[in-house]
Amino acid sequence: MKIEKQQVMKALETISVPGHGQNMVESGAIKNVLVFGDEVVVDVTIDNPSLQAKKKTEVSILQAIHKEVYEKAQIKVNLKVEAPVTENKTPEIKGKPIPGIDNIIAVASGKGGVGKSTVTANLAVSLAKMGFKVGLLDADIYGPSATIMFDVVNEKPLSVNVDGKSKMKPVESYGVKILSIGFFTQPDQAVVWRGPMAAKALNQMIFDAAWGKLDFLIVDLPPGTGDIHLSIMQSLPLTGAVVVSTPQNVALADARKGVAMFQQESINVPVLGIVENMAYFTPPELPDHKYHIFGKDGAKHLAEDLGVPFLGELPLQQSIREAGDIGRPAALQDATEIETAFTEITKNVVEQTVRRNSALPPTRAIEITTMAGCSAVNK
Numbered sequence: 001m002k003i004e005k006q007q008v009m010k011a012l013e014t015i016s017v018p019g020h021g022q023n024m025v026e027s028g029a030i031k032n033v034l035v036f037g038d039e040v041v042v043d044v045t046i047d048n049p050s051l052q053a054k055k056k057t058e059v060s061i062l063q064a065i066h067k068e069v070y071e072k073a074q075i076k077v078n079l080k081v082e083a084p085v086t087e088n089k090t091p092e093i094k095g096k097p098i099p100g101i102d103n104i105i106a107v108a109s110g111k112g113g114v115g116k117s118t119v120t121a122n123l124a125v126s127l128a129k130m131g132f133k134v135g136l137l138d139a140d141i142y143g144p145s146a147t148i149m150f151d152v153v154n155e156k157p158l159s160v161n162v163d164g165k166s167k168m169k170p171v172e173s174y175g176v177k178i179l180s181i182g183f184f185t186q187p188d189q190a191v192v193w194r195g196p197m198a199a200k201a202l203n204q205m206i207f208d209a210a211w212g213k214l215d216f217l218i219v220d221l222p223p224g225t226g227d228i229h230l231s232i233m234q235s236l237p238l239t240g241a242v243v244v245s246t247p248q249n250v251a252l253a254d255a256r257k258g259v260a261m262f263q264q265e266s267i268n269v270p271v272l273g274i275v276e277n278m279a280y281f282t283p284p285e286l287p288d289h290k291y292h293i294f295g296k297d298g299a300k301h302l303a304e305d306l307g308v309p310f311l312g313e314l315p316l317q318q319s320i321r322e323a324g325d326i327g328r329p330a331a332l333q334d335a336t337e338i339e340t341a342f343t344e345i346t347k348n349v350v351e352q353t354v355r356r357n358s359a360l361p362p363t364r365a366i367e368i369t370t371m372a373g374c375s376a377v378n379k
């Protein structure tokens, strides 16, 4: 069968590149189409370097041509990734840079209770295990939990003198330096702060703290996407954000809002990726079974749909919950499925951070200085 180029263009007008509203032809992503009999060669350029975006683009081109033009067409997709040319749209680090802190990563979730604090704590200890210098700022003013998860409920940050100024010294546990709203409130005290007040308290914990040199400061944000997030994020020099969701529809809808919040113009913080928590359950007596209690691959599909990286999945497992409750994050386990899952996610976060930093204008670029134990950056 002889295929017409016009037919192919029409088929390509029915699909779009992940993250773009316009169709592929209109947005200029399609650079060229060549047709030889039943062979079609499509040159396409996208600006999203994630594997998911590349795969999604390729698959949708194949499907559109097979469906709309000829189901046996032989298609070759030449896909190129080019950074967007509009430089002022490049996400920038906002707020004052903090001397000594190289990367600040916010962990967020749209919905509460999906495991954001659990992922934050385990990400922090995994990074520390890899040899990075790590701090954790628990900014979850509605339900700070870092003090419990790191077994430091009875400790308090001390005051130290740095260059003649009195600063808060973070409490250290499992190689992670921690400051939490929880250190300054009673365990049974509800903290109801408005955005600016919370931002002020958090600013003190960041700028008036003796963090020393850190490769990563991980910030556990409150759940949701309200005003409070805006004030926090506009005042902090965030490198990027990690969004946590379960595969359940109600959580995904909120995670989508979370990603949109980071991507909106006034915030413009790059989303390093999405983590799927409670992805499946495997009973100990049936080690080969996976029960998808909250649905299957929901967060993975959301990542594909939004064209943001998928950072990995974590099972629903009793030991993760227990580890949180006894104050020893599960990623500290040795050679278990859980430890491997957290290591994989952490490597992906490091890789995405490195990519994101290399996309920054050189003057603002921030470098990761320690790569000990992390092969992700060599991928």
Ligand SMILES: Nc1ncnc2c1ncn2[C@@H]1O[C@H](COP(=O)(O)OP(=O)(O)OP(=O)(O)O)[C@@H](O)[C@H]1O
Residues within 6 Å of the ligand: 109, 111, 112, 113, 114, 115, 116, 117, 118, 119, 140, 143, 145, 222, 223, 277, 278, 314, 315, 316, 317, 318, 320, 321, 322, 324, 325
């Ligand atoms: N993968 C998992 N397997 C088992 N339990 C988990 C898992 N992830 C989280 N949990 C448990 O679920 C509960 C909620 O987790 P967590 O506090 O981390 O959520 P969150 O999203 O930070 O909640 P919020 O911000 O609303 O306080 C905790 O009891 C935690 O131990």
